Amino acid sequence: MSSLDPITMATQLATYDVQPFQMRYQMQADKYQSQITALGKVEAALREFRTAVTNMNSSSSNIIKNSANVSQDGFLSATANASALTGSYQIFVEQVATAHQMKTDMPADLDATTEIPATGTLDFTINGETVTIDLATVSADAGGTATMADLVSAINNDPNNPGVNATLVRSNGQTHFMLSSTETGVENTINVSATGTNAAWFEDAFTNSTDISTPQDAVIWLGGQGGLKLESSSNTFTGVIDGVDITVSKAQTAGEQPLTLNIGPDQEATKEQVNVFIDAYNTLMSTMDEYTGIGGEDQARGVLASDPTLRSIESQLTSIVRGEYNGMRLSEVGIEIDRSGKMTLDATKFEEAQKNNSAALEAMFNGDGNLLDSIDTMVDPFLKSTTGLFKTRKDSLQQNISRIDDKQATLERKYDMAYSRYLAQFTQMNTLMTQMNQTMSMFG
Template identity: 35%
Template sequence: MATTAPTFDPKSTATNLAQLYVEGRQKILTTQSNSASAVASALTKLSSAMSTFRSTLSALSGQSSVLANKASFSAEVGTATASASAAPGNYQFYVEQLATAGQVSYNGISNTAAATAGNMIVTLADGSNFTVTLASADKNLDGTLTAKEIAAAINVEAGNNARVTASTMTVAGQTRLVLTSSKTGADNGVVGIDTSQITDPGLAAELDGANQTVLQTAKDAVVWIGAQGGDPANRLQQASNTFNVIDGVSMTFTKAQAPLENPVALTVGRDDAATATNVQNFVDSWNKLLAVFKEVSAAGDPASGKAAGIYANDAGLSALKGRMQELLRTETGGSSLVAYGIAAQRDGTLALDKTRLGKALTANPDGLDAIFGKSGANATGVLGGLDGLLNSWTKAGTGQLATRKDSNVRLQATLATRQAALETQYDNAYKRYLAQFTQLQSLQSQMNGTTSMFDALFSKSDS
C-alpha cells in the first residue's frame, strides 16, 4: 500500500522558520526601542513643563513687584491702571475736553475726473503734508477717476504713513470723499487739500477748500489737576486722551464733564485680589510641573497592572525635586512663603491660603517681594534659586535634559541599526528556508510520481 508524504507550502514554512530564527533577538530589540521611545516622550514632557515653569518665574520677575495695585475713579469719566511701583494716594481731576480726531468731507465728487489729473497734496494741521500721485490711481484703467479710486490712492500713499484714512459716502445720491485723522489731537487734524497741482479743473473745484465740510474738529484733551479754572500750571493739554502724570499710573479719559462740575477722585491703592492672582499663578505652575514629575517617576502598581514611569527610580530627578522643595522654604528677613499662605501639601503640591496672604500683606507688604526675589542675571530669593536650578536642566547643549536627549538619540540610532541588521538576517533566513523547502517540495513531487507508478504496476501484476 502506498504511503503519501505530507504536503506543505514553502513560503509559509520559510516565513515561520525565519520568524523563529530572529524571535528572541526581536523581542529584546522591541523592548529596548519601546523604552527609548518612552524616554524620549518623558524628556519632551519634562522639557516643556520646566520651560513653562521658568516662564512663570520670569513673568513674576518681570513685574516690578509681585504685589499689585489698582486705580479707580469716583465717577465714570474713564479708566485707570496702576503698576506695582505706583504709590498709594488720592488725586482730583477735572475733564474739560476730550481729544478728538479731525474729519472733513468733500461733497459732490463727480467720479469723472481724468486719470491724468496730476497730483493732490494733503495738508495736516502740524504743517506736514504728503503728495498723492493721481496718475496711478486709475486701477480699472478706464481713463477716469472715481472717489473710491482717489480714496484708495490716499490710503496706500507711502508719504501718508497711515496718518489719514480716506473713505467715501453716498448721501442723497451724491458721493463724498471723507478724510479722517488716524490720531487724535489738534495738530493731527486734516487742514485740507492743496489743488494747485491738479490738472483737471472739475476735480480741482470739487476738492477746493470752499467745498470742504468739517465733520469733526480735531481737538486736544484738556484735563485739570483739581478743579477747573485753577492755577494754569495745573491745566494739562495734549493730543491723546491717555495721561501718565502720576508715576506708575495710566489714565484714559472717555467722558468730558459739565462746566464747573466737581472734579472726580482717583484712588490708587493695593489690590489684594490681583496680588493673590499673581501668587496663585506661581502655585498653579508649580503644581503643573510637579504633576509631570509624578507622571514620569510613578512607582507603578503590579497588583492593578499600572506600569511604572520611565524615571521611577531616577536619582537625578528625585534630587531635583528635593532641592526645589528646599528652595521653596527659603527664608528672607526671618520669614518664608509659608507666612504668606503658600504651603506644601503632603503630596508635594502647593496650596494658597488667601486669608492668610491678606493678613500677612497687611502686616508686612514688602516681605513677599523680598522672599520671592528675582530670577535672571541678579538672581535672588525663591524665584532666583528655582530658576538657576532649573536652568541646569534646561540649558541648551549642556543641561541635564540636553545630555539625556543626546544619549537617548544615540541609543535610538544604535537600535535602528541593529533592527536593520536583524531584518537583513530575517530576509537571508527566509530566502534560505524558501530555497530549501522549494527543493524539498520538488523532490517530494517526484517521489509521489514514482510511488504512483509503482502502485500502478503492482496493481496490474496482482490482477
C-alpha cells in the same frame, strides 16, 4: 512514513533562532520610546510652568495686582500696575481729545466718478509729517482718467500717509469729500493744499474747507479745577500717577464735583496670580513624580526613575522655591511646601503680607534676580530649542532606537538565511522520504 511540510518546519526553526533577540530588542525599543514620551510630558509641564512665570514677570504684569476704582462711571477709567501706590485722587475731566475732521468745498454735483485734474499735487501735513500725492499717478488705469474715487484710494493707500483718511460721504443726495485725522489732538491737525492743477474749483475746495470736528487735546485737573492741569493729545494719560494709566471718555460740566480715583491692592486678583503659579508648579512636580517613582508592591517603577535630567530639575527648583529673596521666604507669606512636595497657599497669611508690605512682596517675586528671575534662569538650559537638555536627552534615546532598528534589520537578514537553509534541508528530507515510501510500496 508520513511526509513533512518544509515551509512550516523552516518557518518554525528560523523563528526559534531569532525570537529571543527580537523580544529583547523590542523590549529595549519600547523602553526608550516610553522614556522619550515621558520626557516630552515633563518638558511640556516645564514649559507651562515657565509660561506662567513669564506672564507674571514682565514689564506689564507682576505677581501683585492693584485695582483702580472711580467714584462715578462714564467719565474716565483707570488701570493700576504693581508699582502703583495706594492713594485717593480727585480728578476733574474738562475735555476729551478729538480728531480733526474737515469737509472740502467741492461742487454740489460731485460724485465718485467726478474727474479730477491730471496734473499738480495734493500735499498733506500732520504732526510735522508731509506726504505729496502726484495727481498724475492717481488713475487706477495707467494713462486713464482719474476720479474722486481714485483719489480716495490713492490717499488712503499711500505708504507714506501721515495719518489721514479720505472718505466720500453721501447726505441728502449730495456727495461730500471729507478728510479725517487717524489720531486725536491738536498736534494732529490736518493741513492740506492743492497746487499746480490748473483747476481753480479743485484748489479752492481745499482752501475753503470747513471743520466738522475741531481737533483738541484732552484736559484733566488733578485736585479738581484750579489744581494741577494736565493735557494729552490722546484720551489716555500714562504715568501721570506712578503705575496708573487714566483714560477719559466724557467731559464734566463746569462746576461739577471732581471724580474720586482710589488706587489700592486687589487681593483677589493677586491671589489668583499666585494660584496660577502654585498650580503650574504642582503640575510640574506631579508630572515628574509620575515618571520618576521607584515603584513598590502596588506601583510600577517609573520609566524615568533616577533620570539625571529630572533629578537636576527637581533639585534646583526645590532649592529656588525654598530660598530667600529680598530678605523674605515664600513660607513667610503663606506659600508652603508640604512633605509630599506639593505647594499650598495660606490665603489669610498671604493677604496679611500683601496688606502690610505689598512692595516687599512684589520685590521678592519680581525684583531683579529674585524668585521669578531665578526660576526663568534655571529652566532656560533645559528648554532651548536646539541645545536644550531635554532635546539632547531625547535625541540620545532616539539614536538608541535607531541602533536597535539596525539590529532588527540584521536579525531579519539572519532569519531569511536560516529560513532558506532550513527550507532546503527539509525539502531534501521530504524528497528522500517520498522516495522511501514509494520503494516500500513496491514490496506490498
